[in-house]
Amino acid sequence: MPKDDMPRVTLGDSLRTHGISRRSFLRYCTMLGSAMALPPALLPNLARALETARRPSIIWLSFQECTGCTESLTRAHSPTLEQLILNQISLDYHHTLQAAAGDAAEHAREQAMEENKGKYIVVVDGSLPAEENGFSTIAGISNRAMLEDTAKHAAAIIAVGTCAAFGGIPAAWPNPTGAVPVSEIIRDKPIINVPGCPPIPVVITGTIAHFLTFGTLPELDDKGRPKAFFGDTIHDRCYRRPFYDQGKFAHSFDDEGARKGWCLYEVGCKGPTTYNACATIKWNQGTSFPIQAGHPCLGCSEPDFWDAGSFYKALSTPLASGGNGVWAAATVGVAGGVAAGTAAVMRRKKASKQREETTVDDLKEGTS
Amino acid sequence: MPSDSFTPRGNAVAVLHEVRHALERLAAGGAPTTFDLRALPLMADDLATMDRFLGIGEVTATITAGGRSTIRETRFPGVWLVDHFEGEDDTRPAARMIEVDFIPALLRTPAEDAGEAVLSLAESLDALRSGHRDVEEEPRFRPGP
Numbered sequence: 001m002p003k004d005d006m007p008r009v010t011l012g013d014s015l016r017t018h019g020i021s022r023r024s025f026l027r028y029c030t031m032l033g034s035a036m037a038l039p040p041a042l043l044p045n046l047a048r049a050l051e052t053a054r055r056p057s058i059i060w061l062s063f064q065e066c067t068g069c070t071e072s073l074t075r076a077h078s079p080t081l082e083q084l085i086l087n088q089i090s091l092d093y094h095h096t097l098q099a100a101a102g103d104a105a106e107h108a109r110e111q112a113m114e115e116n117k118g119k120y121i122v123v124v125d126g127s128l129p130a131e132e133n134g135f136s137t138i139a140g141i142s143n144r145a146m147l148e149d150t151a152k153h154a155a156a157i158i159a160v161g162t163c164a165a166f167g168g169i170p171a172a173w174p175n176p177t178g179a180v181p182v183s184e185i186i187r188d189k190p191i192i193n194v195p196g197c198p199p200i201p202v203v204i205t206g207t208i209a210h211f212l213t214f215g216t217l218p219e220l221d222d223k224g225r226p227k228a229f230f231g232d233t234i235h236d237r238c239y240r241r242p243f244y245d246q247g248k249f250a251h252s253f254d255d256e257g258a259r260k261g262w263c264l265y266e267v268g269c270k271g272p273t274t275y276n277a278c279a280t281i282k283w284n285q286g287t288s289f290p291i292q293a294g295h296p297c298l299g300c301s302e303p304d305f306w307d308a309g310s311f312y313k314a315l316s317t318p319l320a321s322g323g324n325g326v327w328a329a330a331t332v333g334v335a336g337g338v339a340a341g342t343a344a345v346m347r348r349k350k351a352s353k354q355r356e357e358t359t360v361d362d363l364k365e366g367t368s
Numbered sequence: 369m370p371s372d373s374f375t376p377r378g379n380a381v382a383v384l385h386e387v388r389h390a391l392e393r394l395a396a397g398g399a400p401t402t403f404d405l406r407a408l409p410l411m412a413d414d415l416a417t418m419d420r421f422l423g424i425g426e427v428t429a430t431i432t433a434g435g436r437s438t439i440r441e442t443r444f445p446g447v448w449l450v451d452h453f454e455g456e457d458d459t460r461p462a463a464r465m466i467e468v469d470f471i472p473a474l475l476r477t478p479a480e481d482a483g484e485a486v487l488s489l490a491e492s493l494d495a496l497r498s499g500h501r502d503v504e505e506e507p508r509f510r511p512g513p
Contacts, residue, residue, distance in 0.1 A: 023474060023477075024433030026435060030474075031402075031463045034404050034407065040402035040465065196469040
């Protein structure tokens with residue numbers, strides 16, 4: 001049985017040790033709560049709860065990913081709420097950030113699991129390849145076996161980034177590794193999807209803070225995303241929306257409309273179908289986001305965004321006929337009346353089946 | 369017209385009426401209220417005109433604690449405008465609140481800090497007595513980023 005008092009150190013103790021005053025923590029919590037769209041009356045509760053929360057043990061697993069999600073979190077402007085929370089949580093295992101390697105690293109994971117049984121949070125970035133294909137192993141352990149083993153006694157799983165949440169780029173056609181998201185492997189644990197390529201840092205920490213504060217999952221949408229951040233489309237909150245309503249569009253990247261900052265719908269903006277907080281929280285200390293920089297939204301926090309037609313064709317443009325099988329795979333899961341577990345197995349098989357061998361010659365052809 | 373920039377319009381008017389009700393509650397029973405302006409459907413112009421309408425009162429303060437926050441009592445005592453900035457040099461606040469209170473929570477010294485200060489002040493005075501004059505110059509916390 002896990003020890004009830006593990007881990008003993010509170011977040012407040014840890015902050016004090018690192019020279020963070022109570023006033024500065026209250027300030028951070030106010031900003032975090034505002035970003036999390038919490039009612040202002042709850043902000044003192046957020047600070048109090050986080051202050052006394054025990055430092056959670058986090059096991060961070062990176063599978064088929066590019067490390068962009070970790071970069072998003074750790075390269076945020078210093079010092080930020082993101083770093084504050086990340087530095088103060090007990091990050092017991094993270095391939096990229098930990099100093100240990102080899103057996104020592106794996107031992108750290110096993111030890112964290114044993115000491116915090118039932119209480120630790122697993123953060124996953126990256127998708128999982130089909131088991132039988134032999135892709136992507138860590139210390140000789142397949143990604144799937146490591147996830148299943150680590151998730152067994154987890155309190156919750158946070159799937160960070162579009163790859164972990166929906167398969168992402170590794171699952172894009174021709175899906176060479178038969179990649180699937182976390183939710184296709186783990187069915188008996190609460191999973192919070194925090195998609196984005198990469199996700200906004202405060203969305204990651206806000207989700208962890210919510211779990212620490214209230215001990216529950218935040219309210220999720222039908223794709224498992226926290227509604228506080230994914231409740232509105234980019235289009236709903238876009239500062240260029242009035243131009244859409246007035247029918248003023250950029251038709252190319254160098255026409256009058258583009259220069260005047262009109263709506264980018266006709267040059268392929270996926271804002272109307274993309275749920276994310278980029279238009280409100282923005283990036284780089286709230287400086288800007290793609291649309292503000294003159295580029296259409298790619299829709300990176302939505303499933304199959306890589307295969308959703310051209311990034312530069314308007315949403316109303318029909319997709320090319322013939323397809324690539326991804327759409328068929330996507331519809332398998334929503335077929336009415338099919339039990340979720342069965343559907344997951346079918347999706348995994350389908351992902352495996354649609355996988356196509358890619359040779360060096362194919363890659364050369366693609367670049368020529 | 370110049371006076372236009374001081375005339376709140378749209379949702380700013382509705383928010384200011386809410387602030388008025390909150391101020392009534394504070395005056396009558398001491399109940400504080402906080403408004404998160406980022407969570408309200410206000411346009412940049414609404415915020416600017418509201419800012420000018422509320423004006424500048426007797427107190428302004430800057431807090432440097434893991435970043436910068438500015439606090440300003442408006443020309444209506446009990447109504448405070450609180451801006452939180454992520455970076456030291458940021459000009460655009462990451463969060464903006466209206467606090468209706470006798471004193472904003474962030475300005476008050478946390479009780480635990482006061483308790484700890486009793487010890488640290490005593491230690492500093494002891495050090496002073498024994499000739500270590502530089503001890504009291506050590507900052508207790510990092511002043512900012």
